Amino acid sequence: MSRARFPAGRRHRGVLLTALAAVVALLATACGGGPPPDPKATDLEGLYQEAKAEGEVIWFAPKPESQMRPAINAFQKKYPGIKVKYTNKKAPDLVTQLNVEEAANRVSFDVSNAGGLTVLPSLDTAAKVDWADYGVPSDQVFADNFVYVWAVPKVWAYNTDAVRKADVPTSWNDLLDSEWGGGKLTVESRGSFMTVWAQDHSLGTDAGLDYASRLAELSPHYTENTTQAHTNIVSGQTPVGTDLINLVLDDQAKGAPIAVAPVGPTNANKSYLFVPDGSPHPAAGRLLTAFLGSAEGQAALVDTYNSIIPTDTDCTDADTNKVIGALCAAGVQWYSETDVKQYEQFSAFFPKVEDALGTNVD
Template sequence: MNRTPRAALRAAVVLTSSVLVVAGCGGSDDGDEQTTTPESSGVVEGSLDDVCAAGAEEGTLIAWNSEDEEAYRNIFDAFSKDYPGIELESVNLRPDDITQRLITEGAAGRGVETDFLSLTQDKAGPLVERGLLDTDVDWTAVGVAEEHVTASNMVRSERIAVGLSYNTDEVDEADLPSTWEELIDPKWKGEVVVDPRGDQLQLLSLVWGQDETLDYVRRLRETVEPVVVEGATAGLLTVASGENLLTTNGRSAETDEQQGNGAPVEIHYLDVVPAVDYYAAVPAGAPHPNAGACWIGWLYSEAGRDAKQEFAFKGNVDTPEEAQGAEVATIETEEDAALATETAALISDVWAGRS
């Protein structure tokens, strides 16, 4: 069975004390704003308070992100209580589109139209290669731990852990496998959801290697005969309804969100925990770089993490408390990204019966 989820909402909003909608595919509604903004000398040196004070002088923050509109508004409201004086224009774009748009605008000789980027490491590679990220910001000075700053000066802003999300009304946690290998069991036949795009099983290749991962997926298909559902939320909803018992694309954020909606779902981590990391960066030549750095520093702070967890159900812990001792599989290098991308395509072939 193949099911496709509803199309994701695409929106762009200006978040202030009032809300103004702008087009996600373009820049600011006010065509003069970018041309009249004074050139900045860059991000000031100093603490988060120092950077945010400079950001308030700039007055505006343009943020390209893929967050839910309502969640982003709520997170920004929490930010404004700590650092008032900055108007936030949020443009909703997928990570793929963020990368392509920044490259296209740069090639066309147009000025940078954003102060903040949120994207995954594999989408950031082309930006790093072209020198499109600000590498001069001292993130440790604003409170970011050194281990969460990449060599390209991006800040890890969230980590979504992946495990088996299951229906708590239908499955006893004691009956769940403790390893991915133990999932290959006839008792789960026809009750396990997988994503046709390979999500997020492709990340297992970062620990096991590609050959072992593909062998695993083929044996899982043969023994378990999984149900193919595209999209983490779509698959999880079939589990919540009892149509299926568990999903291999059980993301911590979506599971927490459905729990908040009263769904009987829980996440169970195995011996390897795939993790999807999102990174934040200030682009080189940003019109309001201090505002961008202020936003990133605050999102990384305890207050920012609490707000993201409350409104977007997204955390930033290295390993979930329930998964202590497990090995985390996440993209950290361009080589990791290439391996994961190639493996995802090969896994997709397996689910489609082409391999």
């Protein structure tokens, strides 16, 4: 199989920006009045009353609605009178839309997820919120205005029908074996699966770029995002590839022939929620975010494999948290982000990974 080249993240953002720029004038001249004022309530009950008056909350996140439905139902049961309007929007698309809408002073959504490369572009658009007022634990608040709600560990996965147990790769080096050449690996072209090389000092970014170059020599099958890579693995089109453990566990539960390969360490990729400045329903946005960060919200998320996990490898809750359990059962260590500087490092690292992979077509 030839080395297919897909547009990398930066090109996608440029194309989307051009397309969305056409609506800026319409957004800017849309029905009058500025955005609603920020909520006055400094407690959850008062916030609920303000949110109930707004009547709805618009939430964008890069997840299938089926995975979010239990949490949405739990929120609407706890806070009747507020309808959740959910849209599955991929991260690069979301950042582009956010930038355009902010420029037009007309934001169309109330809650957004941010993670990985979307963290830095989202920092300046997040409304300033004292999340402690709404019961959010301090260790879940990131960069003042973001709330940590779940992790999306990046893993290597394999098709259990296509790969014998004895042949499953067990290390990053195993993946460079010639037996995985010629398109037998499916790889997300933006290079986010390489995050851990910028986190773990025993690996390192220079070694990571060398690794990416050697991986490219195997002529892997590149996909624009990890969801597409996951689909290729499940179908057996490519027996091994980059994946997200949440997707693996979801399809595994449905009987799909897919499992986590014991390749580590890896990045656990924290995902945050934030309410953008100028959102149409600011009280409802804060209320939904606080709920999803609470113990009750987490209980509704955990069964769909979207939950908070420890920042670094810790198997204490392996029996009760399926994401932790799957990582620990496979013997995969993980690391998560802890400060903004790490995201700045990733922002500089990923374009170099794309160059090394040959997927940067800018």
